[in-house]
Amino acid sequence: MMLHDFAFDIAHMxxxxxxxxxxxxxxxxxxxxxxxxxxxxxxVLAMSVAWQAWVHDAPHLYITAGxxxxxxxxxxxxxxxxxxxxxxxxxxxxxxxxxxxxxxxAIALIALSLEVMLPVTAGVDPVSREDIALALSVVLIGLLxxxxxxxxxxxxxxxxxxxxxxxxxxxxxxxxxxVVEISVAFSVLIAFIIIGIFLxxxxxxxxxxxxxxxxxxxxxxK
Amino acid sequence: MTVVMVLWCCLALLLLAVAAALGGRxxxxxxxxxxxxAIICLVAFVAALTGTxxxxxxxxxxxxxGAHFSVDRLAAVFLALIDxxxxxxxxxxxxxxxxxxxxxxxLPFFPAFIAGMNLVVIANDAYTFLFAxxxxxxxxxxxxxxxxxxxxxxxxxxxxxxxxxxxxxxxLLAFGLLAAxxxxxxxxxxxxxxxxxxxxGLVLALALIGAGSKAGLMPLxxxxxxxxxxxxxxxxxxxxxxxxxxxxxxxxxxVFDLLGPSVWWWAVPVLTAGGAAAVLGVLHALMExxxxxxxxxxxxxxxxxxxxxxGLALAFRANAMPDAAALALSAALFHAFNHMLFKSVLxxxxxxxxVATGERNIERLGGLIRVMPISAACMLVACMAISGLPxxxxxxxxxxxxxxxxxxxxxxxxxxxxxxxxxxxxLALAAALAAACFVRAYGIAWLGRPRSACVETAxxxxxxxxxxxxxxxxxxxxxxxxPSLLINGLSAAVxxxxxxxxxxxTGLAWLSIEPMADRSTSYNGFMVFTFLMIAALVGWLAVxxxxxxxxxxxxxxxxxxxxxxxxxxxxxxxxxxxxxRVFGPLVFHSSETVVMPPPGDLAPASIRxxxxxxxxxxxxxPVCDAVLALAELFNRVQFFTIRRYLSFVFLxxxxxxxxxxxxx
Numbered sequence: 001m002m003l004h005d006f007a008f009d010i011a012h013m014x015x016x017x018x019x020x021x022x023x024x025x026x027x028x029x030x031x032x033x034x035x036x037x038x039x040x041x042x043x044v045l046a047m048s049v050a051w052q053a054w055v056h057d058a059p060h061l062y063i064t065a066g067x068x069x070x071x072x073x074x075x076x077x078x079x080x081x082x083x084x085x086x087x088x089x090x091x092x093x094x095x096x097x098x099x100x101x102x103x104x105x106a107i108a109l110i111a112l113s114l115e116v117m118l119p120v121t122a123g124v125d126p127v128s129r130e131d132i133a134l135a136l137s138v139v140l141i142g143l144l145x146x147x148x149x150x151x152x153x154x155x156x157x158x159x160x161x162x163x164x165x166x167x168x169x170x171x172x173x174x175x176x177x178x179v180v181e182i183s184v185a186f187s188v189l190i191a192f193i194i195i196g197i198f199l200x201x202x203x204x205x206x207x208x209x210x211x212x213x214x215x216x217x218x219x220x221x222k
Numbered sequence: 223m224t225v226v227m228v229l230w231c232c233l234a235l236l237l238l239a240v241a242a243a244l245g246g247r248x249x250x251x252x253x254x255x256x257x258x259x260a261i262i263c264l265v266a267f268v269a270a271l272t273g274t275x276x277x278x279x280x281x282x283x284x285x286x287x288g289a290h291f292s293v294d295r296l297a298a299v300f301l302a303l304i305d306x307x308x309x310x311x312x313x314x315x316x317x318x319x320x321x322x323x324x325x326x327x328x329l330p331f332f333p334a335f336i337a338g339m340n341l342v343v344i345a346n347d348a349y350t351f352l353f354a355x356x357x358x359x360x361x362x363x364x365x366x367x368x369x370x371x372x373x374x375x376x377x378x379x380x381x382x383x384x385x386x387x388x389x390x391x392x393x394l395l396a397f398g399l400l401a402a403x404x405x406x407x408x409x410x411x412x413x414x415x416x417x418x419x420x421x422x423g424l425v426l427a428l429a430l431i432g433a434g435s436k437a438g439l440m441p442l443x444x445x446x447x448x449x450x451x452x453x454x455x456x457x458x459x460x461x462x463x464x465x466x467x468x469x470x471x472x473x474x475x476x477v478f479d480l481l482g483p484s485v486w487w488w489a490v491p492v493l494t495a496g497g498a499a500a501v502l503g504v505l506h507a508l509m510e511x512x513x514x515x516x517x518x519x520x521x522x523x524x525x526x527x528x529x530x531x532x533g534l535a536l537a538f539r540a541n542a543m544p545d546a547a548a549l550a551l552s553a554a555l556f557h558a559f560n561h562m563l564f565k566s567v568l569x570x571x572x573x574x575x576x577v578a579t580g581e582r583n584i585e586r587l588g589g590l591i592r593v594m595p596i597s598a599a600c601m602l603v604a605c606m607a608i609s610g611l612p613x614x615x616x617x618x619x620x621x622x623x624x625x626x627x628x629x630x631x632x633x634x635x636x637x638x639x640x641x642x643x644x645x646x647x648x649l650a651l652a653a654a655l656a657a658a659c660f661v662r663a664y665g666i667a668w669l670g671r672p673r674s675a676c677v678e679t680a681x682x683x684x685x686x687x688x689x690x691x692x693x694x695x696x697x698x699x700x701x702x703x704x705p706s707l708l709i710n711g712l713s714a715a716v717x718x719x720x721x722x723x724x725x726x727x728t729g730l731a732w733l734s735i736e737p738m739a740d741r742s743t744s745y746n747g748f749m750v751f752t753f754l755m756i757a758a759l760v761g762w763l764a765v766x767x768x769x770x771x772x773x774x775x776x777x778x779x780x781x782x783x784x785x786x787x788x789x790x791x792x793x794x795x796x797x798x799x800x801x802x803r804v805f806g807p808l809v810f811h812s813s814e815t816v817v818m819p820p821p822g823d824l825a826p827a828s829i830r831x832x833x834x835x836x837x838x839x840x841x842x843x844p845v846c847d848a849v850l851a852l853a854e855l856f857n858r859v860q861f862f863t864i865r866r867y868l869s870f871v872f873l874x875x876x877x878x879x880x881x882x883x884x885x886x
Contacts, residue, residue: 147868
């Protein structure tokens with residue numbers, strides 16, 4: 001019983017840390033800092049998944065954790081960093097739309113997801129129960145980030161953190177089939193590559209990675 | 223078994239359609255395709271008449287459902303109607319089709335259209351039914367659009383497509399409500415269930431709207447006078463004569479067969495819509511100058527008469543009066559069959575006139591009886607039949623409908639006892655106006671002197687067209703002289719639907735019909751015919767014997783006008799004017815203004831008349847405006863930025879989650 005409580009507390013703490021990191025991402029106005037937080041986000045995700053694997057004695061989750069660690073915490077942040085450097089936007093300071101307001105919205109989203117998930121999952125194993133609620137808030141904050149940011153690179157970061165939330169939810173629900181996990185990981189990787197290529201094309205054409213420039217190019221209202 | 227035979231015929235028709243679309247121009251020329259269609263229709267017609275009833279499931283369509291087909295007594299009646307009409311139209315088209323501008327736009331769809339109508343009638347589950355219904359709609363839409371250069375056809379095509387989609391949608395909803403508890407869409411399973419009151423009422427409303435808009439009931443008729451005339455004439459004949467009957471079949475199948483026991487108030491909307499369609503349809507027809515549009519409006523009138531019969535049948539069935547219900551339903555089915563016969567002849571004739579003169583406007587015709595004597599004779603028979611003159615078939619079926627109305631005082635509900643005589647008055651009015659309408663059409667176009675040069679160069683139409691018109695005109699006469707044979711033919715279907723049938727008529731002396739069980743009324747078409755013939759003979763002999771043979775030549779009294787040109791004849795607009803003045807302010811909101819030139823101006827004075835199509839202005843235009851306004855509103859969404867779309871997704875997600883927390 002003691003061990004169970006301890007396992008629960010650790011899982012809860014890691015999931016909570018993910019939410020905290022998502023909140024941190026919201027107010028990062030420098031791209032390098034944002035990428036660092038994203039890497040930390042993925043690292044905590046990997047730890048959380050690994051912890052779940054150990055607690056539930058589900059070895060295939062270790063693979064998920066490995067994918068998260070290798071790709072999301074190391075490869076993708078490094079690639080993003082290179083990209084930011086080569087796009088020469090590493091010195092840009094992004095104007096984040098009203099930090100305070102965004103943070104308040106994010107807190108409201110966390111409250112909403114807890115309010116939604118806790119009654120729905122009543123009677124489920126408490127470990128996964130809390131996890132799912134927190135995972136939903138990570139997903140929502142990721143979306144919020146994609147909505148509020150102008151810079152394409154920070155939108156990518158938002159997308160990556162959103163995907164982390166999905167993985168957290170999936171591992172919380174006793175894990176999904178390995179094939180699905182691997183394919184999700186690959187699809188994220190491929191999406192990352194494609195987004196990267198597009199970023200360079202956009203950059204070539206418009207001299208900026210601010211997506212507003214695209215709207216101006218369409219010749220339409222903002 | 224009939225169903226197998228009909229399925230083979232449908233397959234043959236569809237293959238013919240594919241071959242006509244893909245095959246060589248020479249190998250699948252017009253006469254061959256139409257000839258093949260006519261033969262296949264004849265086979266299906268014989269199969270429908272002589273076959274056996276039965277059902278069949280084919281492993282095609284939805285995997286868990288399959289395709290159910292069956293031919294029961296009701297389906298057999300409509301199969302015979304469709305294939306007779308389809309065969310006649312195909313025979314007519316062997317000759318008429320030679321004059322088409324773009325035969326390749328018509329040939330593939332014509333057999334497919336007939337196959338679609340056959341499939342609707344033999345379908346035995348909702349999915350197959352709706353599929354066949356759509357085949358029918360789309361094939362006929364393609365035929366309407368065959369002359370796509372004309373702006374009229376384009377407009378007709380768009381309106382028709384929208385209305386066809388709408389009618390399919392309402393039928394889909396009706397079948398959805400009818401679906402058996404475990405979601406089975408086979409008709410056999412639907413029959414067992416009984417729906418609670420409001421749901422069965424809703425099914426009735428949906429069936430009335432869905433089938434009624436296809437059949438042309440007011441106020442859902444708007445597409446019909448546009449689409450029927452826009453198609454080539456043999457297709458117009460099919461659409462008016464046959465496709466409206468398929469819609470009537472759909473209504474009968476849903477309301478009489480699948481929906482279970484009737485409730486008395488169901489008769490109210492059906493009777494009202496039928497009465498309105500009968501009177502308004504014929505009034506519109508009377509105002510029309512375009513011959514084919516006139517015929518299309520007259521179709522609306524006849525569909526109204528059929529629906530009056532169906533409404534009466536519902537009322538009697540709900541009150542457990544099976545004999546009266548059998549009478550009403552026999553009248554409706556009989557009239558549907560008759561309308562197929564004479565409306566086909568009329569459209570064939572209109573097509574022949576169009577080919578011979580290039581004119582559809584009756585104001586520019588006249589004196590056609592001299593250049594096209596045989597067609598004129600056939601048209602005369604059809605005009606008399608549709609006007610309800612004895613001894614032709616139109617009289618027989620309208621007489622049966624009136625007999626049914628005369629039984630209505632036996633109904634227990636006061637509402638119906640008041641409504642039915644009103645509808646009877648409307649029916650009588652419609653019959654009288656129909657006679658006026660066809661006196662006008664025939665008198666202006668076929669009699670008198672030519673109003674334009676195009677008539678003088680006209681010539682009699684080809685022999686295939688004449689054969690088709692002659693056969694159908696002869697059938698009109700036969701059905702009028704011996705209605706008892708047809709009523710007996712319908713009695714099996716009537717028995718199936720209302721549990722009773724008219725007393726067997728064939729055993730009676732002199733082939734008369736006595737529809738009531740107490741034998742209080744009777745009608746004998748053959749006797750009427752004989753008396754008419756004898757009277758005519760006596761009159762002729764009297765003139766010959768008593769009249770003077772001396773020939774006296776004198777100048778015509780010219781009423782003071784020395785030069786009586788063709789334009790001094792009675793015009794179509796002039797003939798319709800008294801009726802327009804009586805009904806116009808109410809029905810068309812019509813107004814007349816005399817425009818006088820200012821003093822000193824030598825311009826002639828003119829009279830301007832304006833008529834409005836109220837159904838169009840009050841029902842369709844508001845809906846169109848609303849749709850356009852909504853489209854304009856949504857058009858902005860087209861031009862948002864990616865980020866804003868993303869915000870919409872985000873807000874929608876948050877909104878749904880909020881709804882979830884609030885509602886659980």
